[in-house]
Amino acid sequence: MAVSDEALLAGMAVGDEDAAVTFVRRYQKRVYGLALSMVGDPVAAEDIAQEAFLRAWRHAPAFDRRLASVPTWVLTITRHLAIDFLRLRRADCRGPGDEVWLDLRGEGRAPDELAELADTRARLVKALSALPPDQARCLVLASVYGYSAAEVSKALGIPLGTAKTRIRRGLMKLRDVFEEAGAQ
Numbered sequence: 069m070a071v072s073d074e075a076l077l078a079g080m081a082v083g084d085e086d087a088a089v090t091f092v093r094r095y096q097k098r099v100y101g102l103a104l105s106m107v108g109d110p111v112a113a114e115d116i117a118q119e120a121f122l123r124a125w126r127h128a129p130a131f132d133r134r135l136a137s138v139p140t141w142v143l144t145i146t147r148h149l150a151i152d153f154l155r156l157r158r159a160d161c162r163g164p165g166d167e168v169w170l171d172l173r174g175e176g177r178a179p180d181e182l183a184e185l186a187d188t189r190a191r192l193v194k195a196l197s198a199l200p201p202d203q204a205r206c207l208v209l210a211s212v213y214g215y216s217a218a219e220v221s222k223a224l225g226i227p228l229g230t231a232k233t234r235i236r237r238g239l240m241k242l243r244d245v246f247e248e249a250g251a252q
Contacts, residue, residue, distance in 0.1 A: 073138035080128040092121050098139070099146045106150035107157075116153060120146040151214040195245040203238035210235045 071090065079087025099120050104113035123145050131141060196204045209215040209223060221231040 074131075074133055077124075077128045077131050077138060080125050081131075088121075088125055091124070095121075095139070095142055099142060102143055102146050103150050106147070107153055112153060113150075116146060116149045119149055123149075155213050191246070191249060195242050195249075198245055199238050199241055203234045203241065206231055206234035207238035207242070 071087075073091075073094070076087045076091040076094070080091060096117065100113055100117040103116040103120070104110060107113055107116065120142065124142050127145075131138070135141075136144065196207070199207065205224065206220050209220045210217065215223065217232045217235060218228055220226075220235065221228040224231065226234075
């Protein structure tokens with residue numbers, strides 16, 4: 069009979085290496101897959117997955133099943149680490165026109181892919197520049213950097229409701245711009 073996730077965490081909390089090995093084997097594909105889907109770099113995804121399991125080991129004694137299930141808990145740890153990685157990697161972003169945050173440089177890509185990326189980048193930059201600057205800034209922080217609305221609020225020194233509204237309105241305007249472009 070398989071050991072429950074909670075039992076594995078309890079074992080990890082008291083230093084049981086067998087419980088840790090079983091836990092890692094049970095979740096390694098999901099944790100690595102989430103990290104890879106977020107950062108797009110296999111080496112970075114491995115590092116993130118490893119750190120996620122180390123944090124799960126360290127924080128196993130504090131796990132509370134009333135707050136989250138084990139899969140939700142470990143994947144949330146992974147998501148936060150991936151977001152932190154992306155924020156550090158894209159810390160040089162200065163505005164919507166920067167290729168850094170779009171990751172559309174096209175290194176090692178076929179010519180047709182490069183042309184499509186250039187077109188996508190141009191349409192996105194044009195659409196973002198059509199937004200009011202405050203909406204574009206909030207949208208970039210939320211969509212590219214992975215900031216929550218609360219983090220956007222804090223980073224820009226605006227009320228939380230204002231941050232949420234700017235993000236939502238920015239997304240709606242972007243959708244309208246892309247729908248109009250698709251209709252033409």
